[in-house]
Amino acid sequence: MTASLAWSYTKKVGFYLLVAVIIVVSVFPFYYAILTSFKSGTDLFRITYWPTSFSWANYTAVMTQGSFPRNLLNSVFVATVTVLLALFLAITASFALSRVRFRGRSLLLMTILAVSMFPQIAVLAGLFEVIRALGIYNTPWALIFSYTIFTLPFTVWVLTTFMRDLPIEIEEAAIVDGATPWVIITRVFMPLMWPALVTTGLLAFIGAWNEFLFALTFTSSNQTRTVPVAIALLSGGTQYEIPWGNIMAASVIVTVPLVVLVLIFQRKIVSGLTAGGVKG
Amino acid sequence: MANLQLNNIRKSFGAVEVIKGVSLEVESGEFMVFVGPSGCGKSTLLRLVAGLEDITSGELTFDGQVVNALTPSKRGIAMVFQSYALYPHMTVYENMAFGMTLEKGHSKEEIRQRVERAADMLQIRQYLDRLPKQLSGGQRQRVAIGRAITRDPRVFLFDEPLSNLDAALRVATRIEIAKLHESMHNTTMIYVTHDQVEAMTLADRICVLRDGIVEQVGTPMELYERPDSMFVAGFIGSPKMNFMSGKLAETFNAPTVGVRGEHMVVKPSDGVWTGTVIHSENLGSDSYIYVDIGADEPVVVREEGGKKHQSGEKVNLAPLEGRVHRFDNAGKPIR
Numbered sequence: 001m002t003a004s005l006a007w008s009y010t011k012k013v014g015f016y017l018l019v020a021v022i023i024v025v026s027v028f029p030f031y032y033a034i035l036t037s038f039k040s041g042t043d044l045f046r047i048t049y050w051p052t053s054f055s056w057a058n059y060t061a062v063m064t065q066g067s068f069p070r071n072l073l074n075s076v077f078v079a080t081v082t083v084l085l086a087l088f089l090a091i092t093a094s095f096a097l098s099r100v101r102f103r104g105r106s107l108l109l110m111t112i113l114a115v116s117m118f119p120q121i122a123v124l125a126g127l128f129e130v131i132r133a134l135g136i137y138n139t140p141w142a143l144i145f146s147y148t149i150f151t152l153p154f155t156v157w158v159l160t161t162f163m164r165d166l167p168i169e170i171e172e173a174a175i176v177d178g179a180t181p182w183v184i185i186t187r188v189f190m191p192l193m194w195p196a197l198v199t200t201g202l203l204a205f206i207g208a209w210n211e212f213l214f215a216l217t218f219t220s221s222n223q224t225r226t227v228p229v230a231i232a233l234l235s236g237g238t239q240y241e242i243p244w245g246n247i248m249a250a251s252v253i254v255t256v257p258l259v260v261l262v263l264i265f266q267r268k269i270v271s272g273l274t275a276g277g278v279k280g
Numbered sequence: 281m282a283n284l285q286l287n288n289i290r291k292s293f294g295a296v297e298v299i300k301g302v303s304l305e306v307e308s309g310e311f312m313v314f315v316g317p318s319g320c321g322k323s324t325l326l327r328l329v330a331g332l333e334d335i336t337s338g339e340l341t342f343d344g345q346v347v348n349a350l351t352p353s354k355r356g357i358a359m360v361f362q363s364y365a366l367y368p369h370m371t372v373y374e375n376m377a378f379g380m381t382l383e384k385g386h387s388k389e390e391i392r393q394r395v396e397r398a399a400d401m402l403q404i405r406q407y408l409d410r411l412p413k414q415l416s417g418g419q420r421q422r423v424a425i426g427r428a429i430t431r432d433p434r435v436f437l438f439d440e441p442l443s444n445l446d447a448a449l450r451v452a453t454r455i456e457i458a459k460l461h462e463s464m465h466n467t468t469m470i471y472v473t474h475d476q477v478e479a480m481t482l483a484d485r486i487c488v489l490r491d492g493i494v495e496q497v498g499t500p501m502e503l504y505e506r507p508d509s510m511f512v513a514g515f516i517g518s519p520k521m522n523f524m525s526g527k528l529a530e531t532f533n534a535p536t537v538g539v540r541g542e543h544m545v546v547k548p549s550d551g552v553w554t555g556t557v558i559h560s561e562n563l564g565s566d567s568y569i570y571v572d573i574g575a576d577e578p579v580v581v582r583e584e585g586g587k588k589h590q591s592g593e594k595v596n597l598a599p600l601e602g603r604v605h606r607f608d609n610a611g612k613p614i615r
Contacts, residue, residue, distance in 0.1 A: 169365035172332050177379035177431070178353030191369040 030255065037248035044244050058249035062234075067222040068250060071230035076257075078140050078226055079208040082147040083201045086155050089148070090200070091193075094159035095185050099171065109160065116153035120213050131218055142218040143226065147211060151204040162196040163189060198265050206258060227254045282342045282356070282434040282468050283308045284329065289338035291321075291328055298324050300492040301338070308343075309466045315479040315515070316489035323439055325489065326472045330437050331355050342434060353379070358428035359437040362444060364420045366412040372399075372423050373408040379431045398429040401463065402456070418449040425460070436464070438471040442478065458482055476516050480504070488512050510611035513538050519568060521605070522579045528553060534606035534614050541568065541582040543603035546589070551596025555579065562587040571595060 036044060040055045062068050096102075097109055127146055128137075136142045166189060174184045190197065212228045219225050225233070231250045234243055284306040291299040298321045306312045314322040327333045329340065331352040340348055347355045358379075366375050376395045380386045399405040402422045412420055421441060428436060438457070442450045458481070461469055473479055479486050480500045488495040488503065488511075496508040500516075507513035513521045517540055525536040531552055546569075555573030567587050570578040581597065589595060606614040 167363060167365065169361045169363050170367060173359070173361060173365040173367070173427075174378075175332065176330065176352045176357065176359045177427075178351075178382045179378075183382060188367055 033248045033251050036244060037252050040245060058245035059253070061243075062246045062249045062253070066234075067225070068227075068230055068234075070223060071225050071227050072253070074140055074224060075209060075226040075228075075254075078143045078147065079205045081140075081144050082151060082208040083204045085144065086148050086151045086204050087197060087201055090152060090155035090159050091185060091190065091197075093152075093156050094163050095181065095189070097156070097160045098163040109157075112153050112156055116150070120150070124213065124217060127214075128217060137218060138220050138224050140224065143208075143211075143215055146214045146218065147204075147208040151207060155200045155204060158200050159193070159196055162193055166192060202261060202265055205261065209254075209258060283344075284435065284468060284470075285339075285341040285344075286329075287339040287341070289325070289328060289340060290336045291324055291333065292336045298492050299328065299336075302489075302492070302494055304487060304494060304497060306468055306470065308468055311461050311469045311471065311482060311484040313479040313483035313486045314470065314472045314489055315474065315476060315486055316495075317515070318474055320489045321492040322472045322474075322489045326437055326439055326470060329435070329470060330357050330359050332359075353383075356434040357437055358431040358433035358435075359439065360421070360424050360428050360441045362440040364412070364417075364424045364444070366420060366423055366427070368412055371409055371411055372404065372415070372426075375412070375423060376408075376427045376430045379427070394430050394432070395426075398426045401429065401460070402426045417445055418453060421445060421453060422456070425457070429460075429464070433467065436467050436469040438469070440473055441471075442473070442475075454478060454481060477518065480516070486516075488515060506613075506615075507605065508613060510536065510538065510607050513605055513607075519580045519582065522575075522577075523607075524553070524573070524575050524579070528573065528575055529606075532604055532606055535609045536607040536611075538605040538607065539599040539603060541580040543600045544579065544581040544597055545600060546581060546583065547596045547598050549596060551598040553579070553597045555595065555597065557589045557591050557593045557595060559591060560587055560589055569595075571597060573597065 035048070035051060037058050038051065038054050038056075040053070040057045043053055097105060127149075131137050131142045131145065134145070136145065170188060170192075171184055174188045179188065209226075210228060211226075212232070215226045215229045216232075219229065222230070227250070231247055231254065234247055234250065284304075286302055286304040286306075289299055289302045290297065302325060314325060316322045324333065328335050331347070331350060331354075335348050339346055342355060352359070367378065370378065373395060376398060377391050380391045380394065395408070396405065399408060402425060404419065404422050404426055407415060407419060407423070412423065415423065421444070425441070441457070442453055445453060457471075461467075461482070471478075471482060483500055485497060485499055486503055487497045490511055496503060496512045498506075503512055503516045507516065510523065514523070519541045521538045521540050522544065523536055523538050529535060529537040553571075553573040555571040557569050558572050558578055559570040561568045561570075564586070566582055566584050569581050569583065569589050571581060572578050579597065583589075608614055
């Protein structure tokens with residue numbers, strides 16, 4: 001009796017210990033970044049795990065010196081446009097791929113999936129030439145263009161699968177009601193696809209927001225860089241000084257929008273997923 | 281309001297021909313039921329009329345106008361689907377108004393009036409603000425019917441609308457559809473079902489389909505009394521018609537004879553057939569006895585009142601006068 005009780009306690013303790021370890025491992029780096037971002041001067045190099053001093057100095061420095069605010073706006077612009085463009089193309093493409101019968105449909109679908117097999121570095125040189133030829137080098141459009149290319153396969157696949165599962169009768173009812181394909185997509189399917197749209201949109205946004213390699217390659221001036229590159233290139237007063245305070249403050253600023261977005265939409269994602277499971 | 285004419289309509293999916301030349305006229309204001317076993321093409325034929333599938337060959341006219349190339353909304357049809365097919369994210373009101381909002385030239389007030397009139401007809405006015413998921417199956421199907429009424433169609437199409445409902449609701453909704461047809465008596469209606477009871481009770485005329493061709497078209501009583509083939513004879517009526525062939529049909533001078541269970545009587549002596557009761561079902565008002573007379577399947581006899589015969593009992597059977605259907609070897613009637 002007592003032995004089994006002890007065993008169940010051990011299991012419980014073990015479980016929560018594991019949870020604690022996972023939380024610490026995943027959250028601690030971010031916590032330490034926040035902590036560091038509020039330190040100043042030589043405090044930065046003293047290891048503490050609780051806030052000892054508090055100063056906004058790093059934040060004001062990052063936001064006022066250099067082109068970081070501009071980079072932030074670039075990032076917002078690039079990520080937003082990428083998401084809108086990718087979702088628009090993906091919705092219309094997935095309507096065709098899931099609902100219109102045409103020759104070579106599954107081949108096309110496999111080709112789209114195959115595109116996502118290529119590592120970024122493999123297409124970097126070719127893409128660079130394309131972007132140069134299009135004359136969009138060192139503009140936000142270069143990034144939007146390349147991010148959309150890399151987001152689309154995933155987005156199209158998820159939306160196609162989701163749209164295929166929508167009852168065909170609903171579409172036919174809309175056709176009988178006189179709806180054109182565009183009306184069916186915008187007024188019947190899109191409201192039903194919110195969970196999928198939010199999920200894929202969010203992932204596309206995060207992808208575009210975090211992307212580094214293309215951003216580094218396709219932009220050359222401070223004015224057109226996005227934040228990941230800008231943070232990596234933040235420099236201190238001298239060659240030998242790494243401005244840890246500023247880097248941490250910038251990292252926190254960059255992370256916040258993502259956290260906020262996920263928090264706003266997590267409700268929608270969860271509620272949408274459960275509502276979709278019930279026969280409508 | 282529309283007179284439909286189907287001229288040698290054919291439909292193929294790839295190499296498979298599903299509708300093999302159907303010619304049929306549906307008169308204005310008529311309630312036509314397409315009935316047949318599953319896979320006979322009745323739903324496909326309805327979808328061809330609706331415009332949800334393209335007609336491979338042949339001509340479909342509404343009031344003399346060829347509509348082969350017109351979209352469903354241009355044809356002026358409305359359709360009720362088996363699975364209701366309501367828009368899950370719209371309220372009942374929005375569901376019913378959707379078609380009208382897509383058409384140009386309807387004022388908000390006009391739409392409201394039409395929706396409310398349809399809602400009153402079906403007694404769903406109190407649900408107008410609800411979402412489909414807050415309604416029961418029967419209510420959802422009424423909303424689907426209401427959505428079709430709101431469109432004020434020339435031709436009203438039903439694709440097995442009662443199949444998803446339970447038995448009690450099915451009867452109630454069936455009566456409702458019959459009343460609807462009475463109140464919209466100049467709207468042509470086409471109704472698809474595999475249930476011959478629905479066909480018998482609702483139809484002005486029934487079209488029996490089999491393997492993509494029309495087997496017989498006629499009023500329910502014509503089909504019941506004068507079936508044009510063994511197939512129709514067996515399909516219409518419940519319980520199924522009994523068929524006796526070979527030696528068992530010799531007395532009637534035909535390869536095969538058919539007698540309905542309700543036209544078969546148990547006689548004390550000298551019947552046409554004799555056999556053993558193998559099973560009996562008591563339904564209260566009447567009972568069915570299953571008699572093995574040496575045919576492929578047991579013969580079903582319907583008797584008024586409760587159970588009178590026990591399993592194992594020997595009985596003599598005879599058909600009622602003038603109620604024997606004779607068929608030749610090709611399954612065609614000999615009259």
